[in-house]
Structure formats: C-alpha cells, structure tokens
Amino acid sequence: MHKMTFKTPLAIAVATASLGLCGVANADTTMEERFAELEARIAAAEQRAEAAEHRAELAEQGRGAAPASSAPAAATTDADIEERLARVERQASGEEGFSFNVYARSGLLLGEDRKSIDGGPYVTPAGNLGGAVGRLGNETDTYAEAILNYRMQFDNGAKARYTTMIADGVNTSNDWTGDESQLNVRQAYAEFSDLPSFTGAFENASIWAGKRFDRDNFDIHWLDSDVVFLAGTGGGIYDIQLADNWKSNFSLYGRSFSDYPVVNRENPGLTSNTDNLILTSNNYFGNWQVMANVMSAADNDERDIGVGQTAADSGWHTMVAYHGDSFFGLGEGNFKAALLHGQGLGAEVKGLGSNGDLTDDATATRLAVYGTTYIAPQWRIAPSILAEVSDDRFADGDSYSWATLNVRLANEITQNFEMQYEGSYQYMDLDPNGFNGRNAVSGNFGKLTIAPTFKPDVGGFWKRPEIRLFASYTDWDAELNGYTMEDSFGNDGFTGGQWSFGVQTEVWF
Secondary structure: OOOOOOOOHHHHHHHHHHHHHHOOOOOOOOHHHHHHHHHHHHHHHHHHHHHHHHHHHHHHHHHHHOOOOOOOOOOOOHHHHHHHHHHHHHHHHOOOEEEEEEEEEEEEEEEOOOOEOOOOOOOOHHHHHOOOOOOOOOOOOEEEEEEEEEEEEOOOOOEEEEEEEEEEEEOOOOOOOOOOOOOEEEEEEEEEEOOOOOOHHHOOOEEEEEEEEOOOOEEEHHHOEEEEEOEEEEEEEEEEEEEOOEEEEEEEEEEEOOOOOEEOOOOOOOEEOOEEEEEEEEEEEOOEEEEEEEEEOOOHHHOEEEOOEEOOOEEEEEEEEEEEOOOOOOOOOEEEEEEEEEEEHHHOOOEOOOOOOOOOOOEEEEEEEEEEEEEEOOEEEEEEEEEEEEEOOOOOOOEEEEEEEEEEEEEEOOOOEEEEEEEEEEEEEEEOOOHHHOOOEEEEEEEEEEEEEEOOOOOOOOOOOEEEEEEEEEEEOHHHHHOOOOOOOOOOOOOOOEEEEEEEEEEEO
C-alpha cells in the first residue's frame, strides 16, 4: 500500500469523517479491504476538497480583482459547488472525460537468407477467400489503431460518447513510411445512452450514428480473423429488450464499391460507383446469438466481373452463434462457436457487404469455433477451427473449400516470461473455373512456431503488452504454387520447406 498524503485542511476534515464512516463497515470485511476502501474515500475526498477550494479561490479573485465599474462577481452557491464536485467525481470514475485505447503490432520477419519474406495470416491461396492461418511468427507488417473517446454525462442522467479511430498499416521496416502509409480514419461516431425519455423496451437502449465497427463483432484472435465483421457508415440502436430473455439490435450500414467502377453499358465512356446497404437484426437469447442481414446494391449488376458473369445487386446472410462461459462444458475457460451462411452479396460471410464481385448465385457456408482454458496451473491452450465451402462465387461452376486447424499453447515460466507455441494446418481445394486467370489446385499448408515471450505480467491469453522472439518452419504442397501469379506462393525464395525468424511486439489497452 502506498503512502497517503493530505494536501489541504479541508481534505483532512473530510478524511476524518471518512474514518468515522469506515467504523460502521460490515464486520465480515477484511482489514485489507477496509484499508483499501478508506484509501479510496480519502482520495475522493481530496479531489472534492481541491475542487471546492479552487472554486472558492476563483470566487475570491473575482471579488478582489474586478474593477469598480464591473458587475459584482456571482456568488458561489451550494448548487454550483455540488455540480462541480459531481463532475470531478464522474471524471475520476471514468464516466466523463477523455480516454485513449490502442491496438498495435510491429515486427521483423526474416528468411533463412536474412532477407524479409512474405507472410501474414492470409498468405495462402485460400487467403483471398478469408482462409486465415496461424499468425504467431507469421506477421510482416506494422499496424496500429489509436482510439480516442470522449464521454459526457448530463444532469438528467443521459450519457454520450464520441469516438474516433485512426489506423495505419505498412509492410516496410523503414522509420519513414509516408509513401506507403494507409493512414485512415476507420471510425467516427456518436452514441447516446441512458436517455430518460426512453421507456419500456427502449429503457436501456442506446442509439448511434456515424462511421463505426459494430459493437458486437467478434473474432478468432490467433488467426487475425473476425468471425463476423459488420462495419460502415450509418446508424442503429442497441439493446432493445423485447422479452425477459431477448435483446435485439437493429442497424443500417452503407458500404461503397467505389474501388470497382460500374461501367455504364448504354454509355461505355461513363463510370459510376454503387453503394451496398446492409440492414441488420442482431438478437440475443441468453448465450445464443441469431443475426440476420439483407443487402441491396443498386446498379451493381451492371458490372461485368469476368468470364461472362455479372455481379449481384442483392443478397442475404445469417449467423447462429453460441458464446460459452466454459471450455466446451469440460472445465473453466470460454468458447465461441458460429455457423454462417450467405447468398449473393451475402456470400462474403465475414466482412459483411464488403465484396462487390459476388454473383447472384454465390453461396457460402462457414464454421468458426475456438476456446481457451488452462490444462495445468502454468499451461494454457487455445484451439480453433475455421472452415468454409462456397460455390458459384465469382463464376458459374466455381467451388472453393478450405479448412484451418490452429492450436496456440503457452507455458508460463516466471511472472514475466513464457514460452508460446503454435501449430497451424490448412487444407485447400480451390477451383476458380477460369476466374481471373487462376488455376484449380488442392493441397496442404503447415506451420510450426516457437516464441519465447516477455510480458510485464503473465497470466492468460488476453494480457498485453508482450515482446516475442520467434522461429517458424513453414511448408506446403508444391501444387499450390500454381494457383495464381498474384499471390506469394511460388515466388523466388518462397516455395515451401523453409525457416523464418524474427521479433515482434503486440500491444492493446
């Protein structure tokens, strides 16, 4: 326990009163808990005292320094002081004021010849279909998100929050990366909650508008893959209580296919962009989640996507998920499982509405499962499965199947050091049926990684920051090198059966 100090006589007085209040604490409370409670009371009292003294000083200065011709300074009322103290307490509790959150990773990935090599969770031919593999010892980029929040609380109890997220990602290891930067404002939105005029089913609802990631997205961290990722610009409402065990969210997001100009067939000299609108209903029944989405992208069907196909202008998507509070019912921990299916524009089942190249007949079904638990006091494990089948995706008769099995294992050796291990396997059977000049291939990919890891405090998969050294061995079937000339496989020095080494940091708070 650190030393407690009192800066003002008023603080001493309030602290003394707090000591008296502590004397009536529950008899079952431990001495340490009572001291902790006392210290918190004293800290709060000191903040209130400082605010009151500052207010009194301002009032005194106003009376003493005003010229004779000025109007007299307003008196400091009890209501003024109470309002000021309430705001100080809200700011101290985090209910009001500025906050800052971060996600960042940065590292160096080198091959056996001490040169940078390709990598990343989406490095395999299935990667452009969402087929991620294990990320430990397999990331080449520097990526950072800075999230700025400002929270407000009003006298009527209503709350508001404004959030901006700035993000950037580059693959170069240079310190100055302006020419390659992808600096971007990924989120900018406002959200209101605890609105006193909301009653009944809307009593605990919150509303929002702007550009944002949906609040209820979730992911498989070890694959750097969202299970479902709903994002864009629009508005919505969260937490409508439709029944005792039924909460619903509704939203309308807009996404743009501006990267894929629509050719006007009546006037080929003109191009235009199209917007994809996503109407979402997200429902929770205890641990169960049922999500339904419909999409509409006017005029997107006027675009030729190759091999005689035109793009879809609508689609639908659904997901059923279970958020478990144990390790598959076998012990302490957690797990999540989800089954997703979509058609047309909804056949991009992870990044909802983000792919404008899908055909009307495109269908996709994906399974995502992961869990975390301790298998011994200092050993924890996180297995995960991600798999998908899709047909008629970009061309009539195409078919894509892939499945990833990944296991992250960690051994906590000291308070600040652990050994992490990861094994990742992916099977692919990909038949593009001539789309974009790609060839049909099938085969296997595998990766093994060992990573000595330093942390300020070990204990769980979700604790960061950490600094890792790593060595990975990666191999795949030679047939996969012939899928396309546009991916990494088959390039000089990247044909499988090779070691890579590096160092990386990962931070979030």
